Amino acid sequence: MTITEKILAGHTNKKEVVPGDFILADVDLALGNDITAPTAIEEFKKAGGKKVFDPEKIVLVPDHFSPAKDLESARLAKRLKLFARKHKIAHYYELGRMGIEHALIPEQGLVSPGNLVVGADSHTCTYGALGAFSAGIGSTDLAAAFITGKCWFKVPETIKLVYYGKLPKWVSGKDLILHTIGDIGVDGAHYKAMEFTGEVIKNLAMDSRLTMCNMAIEAGAKNGIIAPDEITYEYLHSPLSTLHSLFKSDPGANYAEVREYDVSKIEPQVAFPPLPSNSKPISRVGRVLIDQVVIGSCTNGRISDLRTAASIMKGKEVKVRTIIIPATQKIYLQALKEGLIETFIKANCVVSTPTCGPCLGGHMGVLAEDEVCISTTNRNFVGRMGSPKSKVYLSNPAVAAASAIKGRIAGPGK
Amino acid sequence: MRMQSKGRVWKFGNNINTDEIIPAKYLVTSDEKELGRHCLEDVNPEFPGRVKKGDIIVAGENFGCGSSREHAALAIKGAGISCVIAKSFARIFLRNCINIGLPIIEKDIFRFCKENNLLSIDFKKGIIENLSQKKKFTMDKFPQFIQEIIQNGGLMKWVKKNIR
Structure with a gap:
């Protein structure tokens, strides 16, 4: 299995999953922001939701129109705050502690390798940089996750992207991902997992890894992912886990496609x-x-x-x-x-x-x-x-x- | 879900993204009627004012790409569109449509439709008919799992029945 398949299987009662399987998976973290969460909260109430599945596993970040840009956006943020208070949401970030969600959540150490994260924001795929399966969902999906702690998925095929060569000066994760999207197109990884590998990724700093996984959605991908390694655990300030060998693709894993890039030929991209x-x-x-x-x-x-x-x-x-x-x-x-x-x-x-x-x-x-x-x-x-x-x-x-x-x-x- | 729909065609091309379907400046509400009043206005300024209840969107590849905003699916529903037929859909948008009960069909009929053609769709029989051009198309059924959600009337109803 690929790392993506392993993490998905690990969050169901199945030993193995294959691309195309429909699964109902347990989520480790469910995220919403000031645009998407109010709609989820509405759906939660309409469905008669009384209690969230686990207040420790929900993250609410008012970051899009914050600090409130007008009266309507102030009302959206207020609905987030009141819901967080009522349900004792552990990870609600008020202005002053707030940051842009996909920078804040890794920084706060809320995601670990092997986790399954969903968020009502398309750039939720960012956390794949930490070796998690992480995907964007909609507000109704989020409401369902608030109640049940579960989310449905179709197990994606994986595209393996291998980067080798010497990274030129001023070329960063942003350039690698823009170059890759330029190569495969905005739907080049439609419904698929993008697994970033190779010697360049192995030595790539976490900030650049986060940037690459962040933009997997711009190629239409379900998730971007990088197998956890020393750089991951150093970033998370946690000892190299004995579990970490579980979170990598098997040598015989099946890929929909494998693409290789010689980064020494890549310039900064626009x-x-x-x-x-x-x-x-x-x-x-x-x-x-x-x-x-x-x-x-x-x-x-x-x-x-x-x-x-x-x-x-x-x-x-x-x-x-x-x-x-x-x-x-x-x-x-x-x-x-x-x-x-x-x-x-x-x-x-x-x-x-x-x-x-x-x-x-x-x-x-x-x-x-x-x-x-x-x-x-x-x-x-x-x-x-x-x-x-x-x-x-x-x-x-x-x-x-x-x-x-x-x-x-x-x-x-x- | 209604078993049949009939309406005029509005054509949109490839990679229509959610920023185009509903720009971020309107995301301060989730009222579908209000969102519908601005739906796709940057791509076709005539659309929100002239779209009629029951009309059908026919589009190319990767419809609904970009942000996760469910407001995009809500805006299309609020505008009165009865079904979106596209060659392919971006994944979060597809989930959102299924979850809120906006009918969508993954089928490439773009070449076989002109703007303002009259289409009728029989969801039960799986047939799309272009009445203006007298052409018929069959549609593939969604996988069983997704059909169950659709038949239950959206994700929240499915959740109520199956999980709680």
């Missing part, structure tokens, strides 16, 4: 609007003038992303409005201690409290007609960040920072 699959190497981007830069999100708002951006901006000034969003309070504080925030402010950037905000055109950096943004986020769909006439380009933090300095899309140089 995904052109309106699809994440429109990725091009930075050398082939040409002249693209920009109005805004966003560095942050569940994809690239972690400390290493901010360090990279600051290293490029230090001592310089940006030419266009630039919004920096540390993904959690802990990341924000760490960036402050390291002097990164000072670097950003001296470069004339705006630094915001953690929020999903501009990534989905919510608030804190919405685009007007004909404006162009380069962003370290995950989607560049039509109208994603505001006006349907605006344009979004996706990149890693180094390219975004270099572009902010130049006022046009630019690589970070040598």
Whole structure:
């Protein structure tokens, strides 16, 4: 079996599962945010739900329209808070402790290798970086999970993606995943698991691993996954578990497809609007003038992303409005201690409290007609960040920072 | 679930994403009628104003890709659409439709439909008919497990019956 099949089987009463099986699996963690959870709470009430299956296994994070952008979003967040209070939800994060869910939850150590996590947010696939099976679901799915602690799945086939060679400077997990999506397309991994492997992944830092699994959904995947190893356990501050050998694919596991990538040939990538699959190497981007830069999100708002951006901006000034969003309070504080925030402010950037905000055109950096943004986020769909006439380009933090300095899309140089 | 539907065709292409189906600025409500008033407005500004109850969406590949927002399925339902027929659906969107009881059919009939054609669907017999072009198509049934959820009237009702 593959690691994905093993984890799914382990959460049912079956010894083995094969792709195509329908299973009802126990969930270790069920997650909702201020957009999706209120609908789930409504369904929970309509179904006569009185008690949640386990208040320790539910996570509620008001991160999308938070701090409340208007009266309606304040009401959504309030419904989250009241539900959390009533059901004694252990992991409810009020503003001040709140961070962008997919950065916060790994940081809080809520996910362990071998876990099965569901979340009413498509980027829930992020936690595959910790060796968990983790998939996005809808609000009604979440309501059912609140009541039963279970979720139905069709066991996915797996695509194995093998990365080898020497990673060039400025090429990160973001570039590997944009390149991969560019290769297979936005439905290249439709309903499937994406298993990231190879010598490059083995040595890849956790932040980059989280970025890669985060964007598995942009290829249509059910989940992205990386077998847990020393880097995983070091990140989780836990000793290398004896269990960890259980969570890797068998040598004879069946794959729908195997693809190999020589990373030494991969440049920093830029995904052109309106699809994440429109990725091009930075050398082939040409002249693209920009109005805004966003560095942050569940994809690239972690400390290493901010360090990279600051290293490029230090001592310089940006030419266009630039919004920096540390993904959690802990990341924000760490960036402050390291002097990164000072670097950003001296470069004339705006630094915001953690929020999903501009990534989905919510608030804190919405685009007007004909404006162009380069962003370290995950989607560049039509109208994603505001006006349907605006344009979004996706990149890693180094390219975004270099572009902010130049006022046009630019690589970070040598 | 209704066993038959009949309506005019609205065509949409490949990779129609949930941001296009319902932009994030409208996600402050989950009222399906209100969401329906803005459904797909950035792709076809005429759609929300002119769609009629019972109309049918015919689309290409990967319909509903992107975010997990159930509001996308709710908006389409709220707009009055009786069924979405697409070559393929993105997985979370597919779950959401099944869970809330919005009929969907995975079938590639895009080439065989023109905008505003009259379609009729017999879910029981598994037949889609383009009445304007006098063409008939058979549809595949969903796997047994999914059919059970649909026949129970959505996930929450299925949960009540099977788990509690």
